[in-house]
Amino acid sequence: MTTQDVDILSTAPEPAEQQHSCGCGGHDEADPVLDVRAIPHAIRHATVFGAFEAIAPGQSLVLVAPHLPRPLLAQLAERAPIDTEVLVDGPEAWTVKITRRA
Secondary structure, three states: OOOOOOOOOOOOOOOHHHOOOOOOOOOOOOOOEEEHHHOOHHHHHHHHHHHHHHOOOOOEEEEEEOOOOHHHHHHHHHHOOEEEEEEEEOOOOEEEEEEEOO
16 A cells, blocks of 8 residues: 555645636735725836736726716726726725726
8 A cells, every 4th residue: 555645735726717717826815905095107007008908807996086087987998898887986086996897
């Protein structure tokens, strides 16, 4: 009789289709939050576009901005179909959940 090592896991492994695929070993449980208030205005939209391109269809990005970013949301909607939900409506910061439609 041979012995084999047995791994005892604290939780069940994720199905292959739900595993984190970038190879970093991390897991993204919550929607990523991007607080753009500290980003210089000259590169703010480009930063959001890059973050938006990194989320897959069906996933969301939470954006924290110094105002309700209507022009930016319109620009994102031109890139891909989105749904938006205002989570915090000012007055010091606006938080908007942006979901890329599947």
